[in-house]
Amino acid sequence: MTRFVPVLSVIVTILALWYAACIPMNVKEVLTQAERDGAVINPEGAQTRRDLSHFGLVFRNLDHLGGSWSQDRARLPAPHQVAAELWQSTWVEETTGRRGIVKSGSLSNRSLVYHGMVTLGATFVGFLIGAGLGVLLAVGIVHSRTMDRSVMPWAIVSQTVPILALAPMIIVVLYSIGLEGLMPKAVISAYLSFFPVVVGMVKGLRSPDAMQLDLLRTYNASGAETFWKLRLPASVPYLFASLKIGIAASLVGAIVGELPVQRGGLGARMLGGSYYGQTEQIWAALFVAAALAATLVWFVGWIERRTARAMGARP
Amino acid sequence: MKTVISAKSLDLTFQTNDGPVHALKGVDLDIHKGDFVSFIGPSGCGKTTFLRCIAGLEHPTGGTLSVNGMTPDEARRARAYGYVFQAAGLYPWRTIGGNIRLPLEIMGFSKAEQTRRVAETLELVELAGFEKKYPWQLSGGMQQRASIARALAFDADILLMDEPFGALDEIVRDRLNEELLALWRRTGKTIAFVTHSIPEAVYLSTRIVVMSPRPGRITDVIDSPLPAERPLDIRDEKVFIDIAHRVREGLRGGYQE
Amino acid sequence: MKTVISAKSLDLTFQTNDGPVHALKGVDLDIHKGDFVSFIGPSGCGKTTFLRCIAGLEHPTGGTLSVNGMTPDEARRARAYGYVFQAAGLYPWRTIGGNIRLPLEIMGFSKAEQTRRVAETLELVELAGFEKKYPWQLSGGMQQRASIARALAFDADILLMDEPFGALDEIVRDRLNEELLALWRRTGKTIAFVTHSIPEAVYLSTRIVVMSPRPGRITDVIDSPLPAERPLDIRDEKVFIDIAHRVREGLRGGYQE
Amino acid sequence: ADDVTLQLKWVTQAQFAGYYVALENGFYEEEDLNVTILPGGPDIAPTQVIAGGGADVTVEWMPAALAAREKGLPLVNIAQPFKSSGMMLTCWKDAGIASPEDLKNRTLGVWFFGNEFPFMSWMSSLGISTDGKSENGVEVLKQGFNVDPLLQRQADCISTMTYNEYWQVIDAGVSPDELVTFKYEDQGVATLEDGLYVLEDKLSDPEFTDKMARFVRASMKGWKWAEENPEDAAMIVLDYDETGAQTEGHQIRMMGEIAKLTAGSNGALDPADYERTVATLLAGGSDPVITAAPEGAWTHAITDAALN
Amino acid sequence: MMLVVAALVVWAVAWWINSRLSNGPSGDTRAVRMTVPVLFGLTVLAVWELVVRGLQVPAVILPPPSTIFTTLAGSIPILWEDFVQTFVKGALSGYAIGCGAAFVTAILADRFEFLRQGLLPVGNFMAALPIVGTAPILVMWFGFDWQSKAAVVVVMVFFPVLVNTVSGLRDTGAMQRDLMHTYGATYWQTLVKLRLPAAMPFIFNGLKIATTLALIGAIVAEFFGSPTRGMGFRISTSVGQLALDMVWAEIVVAALAGSLFYGAVALIEKAVTFWHPSQRV
Numbered sequence A: 001m002t003r004f005v006p007v008l009s010v011i012v013t014i015l016a017l018w019y020a021a022c023i024p025m026n027v028k029e030v031l032t033q034a035e036r037d038g039a040v041i042n043p044e045g046a047q048t049r050r051d052l053s054h055f056g057l058v059f060r061n062l063d064h065l066g067g068s069w070s071q072d073r074a075r076l077p078a079p080h081q082v083a084a085e086l087w088q089s090t091w092v093e094e095t096t097g098r099r100g101i102v103k104s105g106s107l108s109n110r111s112l113v114y115h116g117m118v119t120l121g122a123t124f125v126g127f128l129i130g131a132g133l134g135v136l137l138a139v140g141i142v143h144s145r146t147m148d149r150s151v152m153p154w155a156i157v158s159q160t161v162p163i164l165a166l167a168p169m170i171i172v173v174l175y176s177i178g179l180e181g182l183m184p185k186a187v188i189s190a191y192l193s194f195f196p197v198v199v200g201m202v203k204g205l206r207s208p209d210a211m212q213l214d215l216l217r218t219y220n221a222s223g224a225e226t227f228w229k230l231r232l233p234a235s236v237p238y239l240f241a242s243l244k245i246g247i248a249a250s251l252v253g254a255i256v257g258e259l260p261v262q263r264g265g266l267g268a269r270m271l272g273g274s275y276y277g278q279t280e281q282i283w284a285a286l287f288v289a290a291a292l293a294a295t296l297v298w299f300v301g302w303i304e305r306r307t308a309r310a311m312g313a314r315p
Numbered sequence B, C: 001m002k003t004v005i006s007a008k009s010l011d012l013t014f015q016t017n018d019g020p021v022h023a024l025k026g027v028d029l030d031i032h033k034g035d036f037v038s039f040i041g042p043s044g045c046g047k048t049t050f051l052r053c054i055a056g057l058e059h060p061t062g063g064t065l066s067v068n069g070m071t072p073d074e075a076r077r078a079r080a081y082g083y084v085f086q087a088a089g090l091y092p093w094r095t096i097g098g099n100i101r102l103p104l105e106i107m108g109f110s111k112a113e114q115t116r117r118v119a120e121t122l123e124l125v126e127l128a129g130f131e132k133k134y135p136w137q138l139s140g141g142m143q144q145r146a147s148i149a150r151a152l153a154f155d156a157d158i159l160l161m162d163e164p165f166g167a168l169d170e171i172v173r174d175r176l177n178e179e180l181l182a183l184w185r186r187t188g189k190t191i192a193f194v195t196h197s198i199p200e201a202v203y204l205s206t207r208i209v210v211m212s213p214r215p216g217r218i219t220d221v222i223d224s225p226l227p228a229e230r231p232l233d234i235r236d237e238k239v240f241i242d243i244a245h246r247v248r249e250g251l252r253g254g255y256q257e
Numbered sequence D: 001a002d003d004v005t006l007q008l009k010w011v012t013q014a015q016f017a018g019y020y021v022a023l024e025n026g027f028y029e030e031e032d033l034n035v036t037i038l039p040g041g042p043d044i045a046p047t048q049v050i051a052g053g054g055a056d057v058t059v060e061w062m063p064a065a066l067a068a069r070e071k072g073l074p075l076v077n078i079a080q081p082f083k084s085s086g087m088m089l090t091c092w093k094d095a096g097i098a099s100p101e102d103l104k105n106r107t108l109g110v111w112f113f114g115n116e117f118p119f120m121s122w123m124s125s126l127g128i129s130t131d132g133k134s135e136n137g138v139e140v141l142k143q144g145f146n147v148d149p150l151l152q153r154q155a156d157c158i159s160t161m162t163y164n165e166y167w168q169v170i171d172a173g174v175s176p177d178e179l180v181t182f183k184y185e186d187q188g189v190a191t192l193e194d195g196l197y198v199l200e201d202k203l204s205d206p207e208f209t210d211k212m213a214r215f216v217r218a219s220m221k222g223w224k225w226a227e228e229n230p231e232d233a234a235m236i237v238l239d240y241d242e243t244g245a246q247t248e249g250h251q252i253r254m255m256g257e258i259a260k261l262t263a264g265s266n267g268a269l270d271p272a273d274y275e276r277t278v279a280t281l282l283a284g285g286s287d288p289v290i291t292a293a294p295e296g297a298w299t300h301a302i303t304d305a306a307l308n
Numbered sequence E: 001m002m003l004v005v006a007a008l009v010v011w012a013v014a015w016w017i018n019s020r021l022s023n024g025p026s027g028d029t030r031a032v033r034m035t036v037p038v039l040f041g042l043t044v045l046a047v048w049e050l051v052v053r054g055l056q057v058p059a060v061i062l063p064p065p066s067t068i069f070t071t072l073a074g075s076i077p078i079l080w081e082d083f084v085q086t087f088v089k090g091a092l093s094g095y096a097i098g099c100g101a102a103f104v105t106a107i108l109a110d111r112f113e114f115l116r117q118g119l120l121p122v123g124n125f126m127a128a129l130p131i132v133g134t135a136p137i138l139v140m141w142f143g144f145d146w147q148s149k150a151a152v153v154v155v156m157v158f159f160p161v162l163v164n165t166v167s168g169l170r171d172t173g174a175m176q177r178d179l180m181h182t183y184g185a186t187y188w189q190t191l192v193k194l195r196l197p198a199a200m201p202f203i204f205n206g207l208k209i210a211t212t213l214a215l216i217g218a219i220v221a222e223f224f225g226s227p228t229r230g231m232g233f234r235i236s237t238s239v240g241q242l243a244l245d246m247v248w249a250e251i252v253v254a255a256l257a258g259s260l261f262y263g264a265v266a267l268i269e270k271a272v273t274f275w276h277p278s279q280r281v
């Protein structure tokens, strides 16, 4: 609660800056529109204004800036335009839209609720695959020197491959083995999330100190017992820290996977917005994505707290 | 008296980047059944290393070492001893009871037997009622007692203790020393105990082994004339102070060479 | 004799989630110039808190406290004292010399003066030649000496030391105790020293302050009849043992209440 | 029923109305076909999908298909529902552009990803280099997915389709007389657009050719239905659009424009159009799209079977 | 089929050699530490080559490594031009600006408690933004050339570096801060002499994460509009032309550049945080 005031002030400041920024950002289109409507703009003609500075134009035409916050295809839509779009494409669309859940019984493909669910599905599947793979790989790396030596460096290199740029190709390759729909997105999502999990889990499985390991040796415990009774529980905090990074990465992967295949999801929505110059739509989808990411991370954190409590951690 | 641990000209050399480190050199020592032997010596003189050799956690590079007539590794596999480390080192995700149960699970005791032994050892270290608590809910001294309970639970004849009370304050330490002595008298276990504190060594032991470093070796072995029954006040008595003096001289000798 | 530190019915209460903690309650104490005062008491009795109050790192909630006739905060800003913490706490990215130079840089000594003082204090703590080494290249004892040198470098009249030798082994501790005493005799500084060890307190101090917890208060102040010149062997003498006994009784009293 | 997977060149929109109409109205079902339509999107190469076996038949532009053929992927045109090209270059009039000659020393937005071939051919036929602004050259931008570069004047001209991007410019408040357009058809460099392509080796399988014949027949029935009922066709497309990004007005208008391009095609490829496309592509100057006239890049076998 | 079997055999043999090497007596020497991953990489390439040829995977789906290397060697000038455009102009400049801005912001947030309490939650929320979504917007704002790529990189690297730096600056022990307090040190003295050095391991953690993000960001941004050069442009255009060998050649360059970039930052880290236990083995 003590954070409330600072957070609020920062948000208010950002909003104020945002409104202010709309004016120079949109000035050229606003003036062109005003000119089409008959106003006299200084200097005349969009072509002559092309290379002039935005601020210069603002100060020369202070009387004609009325449209700055209500442009149709704004370079930077005003906050309330984005808010209106958010409201429109969630509540209003679902309650009153022709395809909304109220009229059609299923979520509307024009609503961010629907697209959020689509993305979420791919995120979850990708995350499960990625995290599972990450954990398995980590177990292998911790238990086999050969794997540690040979796989670990390449796991790092794998992250420098611009997978996001390859998404369309990967999708096509997966088509060729009969995977389409959710799976290609999930694969990209898994690729992005496995690495943080491997790194965190390797760290975690190696976190027991020599003394804790020696203790089990004095009991003559087997490798499996050491794993289940010591390494695994000790790795839990590390695991959750990396799962949080991993699930956020999964979401990015799912969204990227949705860009090339225009079949729904927040990624498709963002691209659709870009395709038709509807910047509010991009911004609205972006905010939903960020909120989704925050929720997912919070959710993992919630499970973490539950697990920690079950494992007797200090509250 | 039966010899439980027997070391003959034991050597141990670590190969490090800066060349070999002679952690132990020509160590000869016999520990008999029911002995309470303390090891004292400056940092790095090989006390821990010697204990780890006995426990089969480190392998000597020369000489012979037998535990109950077996090699240390065989003894480890036969679960011949309990080991108490300097820090309590309880697993934070297990309750006190769960921590004590850990070796029992690994050694395959039955569920009923586990429960019985946990209750019993908790009683022994005066922690009955704390079974369901987590380590952080206990004070440092109580945690240390729990870690001793963990080493006692499977009732090995030998207890190896590496500075178990190093992290505690003097008063708590005094209390635990008293309790450890009582336990030892009651159970007749053989105990090898590493410490940095001269009064602690003198107060607890039937024999005090003074070591010196570079290379780690035994410089003095002092048999204590103190009776088995030792109130804490014994530390202000002449005989106690004399032994302490001798230990201190031995230690200083080790440093000056 | 001039009173350097003067506490009158000092109170300090921490507000915590579990309610208030009375770390200090009604503490009265005068420390004179050239005194070597040790504070001893069970864990949590407020020793550290008292030292921190003197250093202006903690603010009393009641009573008055003056250092050199100023408030502790003014004294801190006048750089009236050097503080030595329990752990050496050297900055790992600075060499030993660089660590000792740190307070000098902050207090704006000239480059030449810095160099002179670093060399001088290194000499004083017998670390000459280690100026260019990094902390991890030194043993624990050497690090602790470097941290003392750091507190000495700017030559404050008062030294506040919070269990500076807590982490060291007995022998090294003995040596550092001897050296600290010699330094104190040579410089005539006023020293406030927190420890857990009864022999250490008795060996070093002109006065021993015994404290007890919940709420933290002074239960006994013992003036030491020992001479300023104290060989280590003095610890085996009757008068030493008597004082130690009195301290131990005082401590035990604090626990039992 | 026989399974057929169709890969589209771009997202679900009225450009592909014929196929969606055939699906929705059961024309495919009547032919005992079970058709799956995979929408495309930015950076999905239909040729790559079909090469990997992810689709049986794909909608592709002929330049890209012929280029793929030269790369060793033997695509064959089995039907050509689009008779004319809808591609054009849209420019600002106030930038001083009136004729193709005025393009020199300008910045032009071009679609890449296999769609740049007609543009490159055109430039080389005009003798304009594409290596940067100069007396006799243009600066080429890889244009994104929208018309912003023109609206914000980052480019003087951009590529548009008569049925889509052009109208987005208009919808942004620009009046048609602020713009100058160069249709590739009018410049004599038009290349064939949306045709149906399959892999050559599959055509030796009579079962497959029969399936394709039925597919083409049903698809053309869909196209003709769409031409006659543009509004209903647009609504069908809207129903299949999973992204919810398309709007009614835009799709109805697009259907109207598309109808102009499909008019005059019964589905069979006109060899004259094919020859003209090849000639345009071969004229690509120093860096031609294809280096030799392809052999067997089209067949009438399917349309003959379908239309008789 | 023979080739596929050969691939399996190669894999098994190489794995056997690697386990012998790394578990053998000289398993800890520098030479073995280098050899094992290299051998593993070569094995992967060999298996790839054999499987692609054995199963006759079309070259427009996955070309064999041999083809990729031929193309790579034959297209050095193009690859270099693309590398300069995307990496040097886009990624590096964006990286420098983004990390610099994050650093300054972190200091400000650290200086003013109010700012930190307000900025960090909002910052965490912003960091959760899938930055790829901002690429079309930034291309619209900053034009088609490298500036917009740099802008995407700035946005991508800003938050990881900010969050790491802020937590690094707060990581000093209470005792170390008390020490400075007893010297009566000013805020800036404490910052320069204690908190910045102590924060270095954290800061470098952020800087290392940012290296991979920078390259990816610059490449992805090119998908939303670019001049006719750049690694992202080439990848996308080459896929369209089914020139998969070129695509893979660019990927090799990207991985190489990314790894070297990461390695360079790691080297600087080693030099700057030489004192940290993690660097002392």
Ligand SMILES: Nc1ncnc2c1ncn2[C@@H]1O[C@H](COP(=O)(O)OP(=O)(O)OP(=O)(O)O)[C@@H](O)[C@H]1O
Binding pocket: B014, B015, B016, B021, B022, B023, B041, B042, B043, B044, B045, B046, B047, B048, B049, B050, B216
């Ligand atoms: N694994 C190891 N590798 C190399 N040297 C080692 C290893 N373990 C211990 N040593 C060295 O062996 C010597 C003896 O170490 P040991 O831990 O037995 O000393 P100690 O008497 O227990 O000291 P302390 O009182 O500080 O615990 C030391 O010099 C130490 O540095």
Ligand SMILES: Nc1ncnc2c1ncn2[C@@H]1O[C@H](COP(=O)(O)OP(=O)(O)OP(=O)(O)O)[C@@H](O)[C@H]1O
Binding pocket: C014, C015, C016, C021, C022, C023, C041, C042, C043, C044, C045, C046, C047, C048, C049, C050, C216
């Ligand atoms: N910042 C704080 N907030 C709340 N309580 C505190 C704080 N600092 C100390 N205390 C409490 O004040 C009491 C005195 O603490 P202090 O550290 O002075 O004890 P001490 O005598 O130095 O103990 P030790 O010997 O363990 O160092 C303890 O009960 C402690 O828990």
Ligand SMILES: Cc1ncc(C[n+]2csc(CCO)c2C)c(N)n1
Binding pocket: D009, D010, D015, D041, D042, D043, D111, D112, D113, D115, D144, D145, D161, D164, D165
């Ligand atoms: C990345 C990419 N950019 C442009 C096109 C060109 N294109 C081909 S068909 C079509 C639909 C017209 O509205 C468009 C835009 C593409 N296929 N992929």
Ligand SMILES: [Mg+2]
Binding pocket: B047, B048, B049
């Ligand atoms: Mg030891």
Ligand SMILES: [Mg+2]
Binding pocket: C047, C048, C049
């Ligand atoms: Mg304290």
